[in-house]
Amino acid sequence: MTKLFEPYALRSVTLRNRIGVSPMCQYAADDGAMNDWHMVHLGSRAIGGAGLIIAEATAVEPRGRITPGDAGLWDDKHIEPLARIARFAHQHGAVLGVQLAHAGRKASCARPWEGAQQLPLDQGGWKTVGPSPIAFKDSHRVPAELSIAEIRQIQDAFVAAARRAQAAGVKLIELHAAHGYLAHSFLSPISNHRTDEFGGSLDNRIRFVVSTAERLREAWPSDLPLAVRISATDWVEGGWTLDDSVYLSRRLREVGVDAIDCSSGGSSLTAKMPAPYPGLQVPFAERIRREAGIPTMAVGEITTPEHAESILQDGRADIILLGKEMLRDAYWPYHAAVRLGTSNAVPLPPNYAHWVQRT
Numbered sequence: 001m002t003k004l005f006e007p008y009a010l011r012s013v014t015l016r017n018r019i020g021v022s023p024m025c026q027y028a029a030d031d032g033a034m035n036d037w038h039m040v041h042l043g044s045r046a047i048g049g050a051g052l053i054i055a056e057a058t059a060v061e062p063r064g065r066i067t068p069g070d071a072g073l074w075d076d077k078h079i080e081p082l083a084r085i086a087r088f089a090h091q092h093g094a095v096l097g098v099q100l101a102h103a104g105r106k107a108s109c110a111r112p113w114e115g116a117q118q119l120p121l122d123q124g125g126w127k128t129v130g131p132s133p134i135a136f137k138d139s140h141r142v143p144a145e146l147s148i149a150e151i152r153q154i155q156d157a158f159v160a161a162a163r164r165a166q167a168a169g170v171k172l173i174e175l176h177a178a179h180g181y182l183a184h185s186f187l188s189p190i191s192n193h194r195t196d197e198f199g200g201s202l203d204n205r206i207r208f209v210v211s212t213a214e215r216l217r218e219a220w221p222s223d224l225p226l227a228v229r230i231s232a233t234d235w236v237e238g239g240w241t242l243d244d245s246v247y248l249s250r251r252l253r254e255v256g257v258d259a260i261d262c263s264s265g266g267s268s269l270t271a272k273m274p275a276p277y278p279g280l281q282v283p284f285a286e287r288i289r290r291e292a293g294i295p296t297m298a299v300g301e302i303t304t305p306e307h308a309e310s311i312l313q314d315g316r317a318d319i320i321l322l323g324k325e326m327l328r329d330a331y332w333p334y335h336a337a338v339r340l341g342t343s344n345a346v347p348l349p350p351n352y353a354h355w356v357q358r359t
Contacts, residue, residue: 003312004305005337005345008051008319010225010258010295013171015319016093017345018312019333020052021045022261022299022323023099023174023229025066027111032059032072034081042085045326046094049333049346052319053094054261055085057101057176060157063126064102064182067111068119073100073161083168090169092349097172099229100161100216102154104182105130105143105191131186131208132193137269151198154182155212159219171224175216177209178231179266187230187248188240188267206248210255217256227297228252229261232284235271242284249292260288261297261321276301279311286316297321305336 028037059072089096108125119125130143177183185191186208232245262285285296298317308320337346
């Protein structure tokens, strides 16, 4: 058995393999409610053999949406549409997770295929918030600086969303603290110029993420896993660094976080990120795993089964998350198993196997 197809346990949840679907926004929800598009998008990856599927950034309050089409868990009406998908995914052997998110100063934008520009207030946009009144870019509105009372209210919203996820039957939640959105903007000195308990020193800047994770851990069932996605570096001099990420990950482990999903960037338009290449972000997962003593998920430009297998064999990460490659091939796990000579590791559903074996 290859490492890629070994089961992997996070608390009481056992993934059938170490292949996960990275959360990818679909911008197709109806006032926050997932619909048939999400059912097919996520359900097909369950049939395709993934062990873990993390549903897209799901807003904990309406102003936390990136676009009007974002999924949400700010209302009880969002529970059943998500539950429908969770039931289907679990029926077909995958574990469904959901990424809880707040877009912060990067909210109120048009969908990517509609230009992705921030929407004017008189054209369906809304006011944005952040740790400091610093706009992400010149064409964006300056976000309102959150008071401490408002920060607590947003943390309450994360907890309420987690409880709705539990009611929907979701088995893993991930706190989105990456890509320049609200939680990441507290971490980064680029976007956080506060002088109170949530700004200034490293310990103060990580306070929002650590305390939110701590509250989620208290609210989320003790036998179910909690992950956090981070941008391991801003790729900007004077910004958030990998050293900071190692320190944060240690603190998150101490409050009961089970895995770190290691991405990067998103906080600044001046980021000097290298041109994409296979394994670009794997060193982040490797170092955090080694130095923070916490399981990691590697993501970004991982496309071949051989590369994914080598990352696991070398002890650089514990789970491989695939994004665009899973969009190209929903049956990537099945094809990977065949290519690695372990085809029985991902049997086709009988509905399909019957026909494939006949042809």
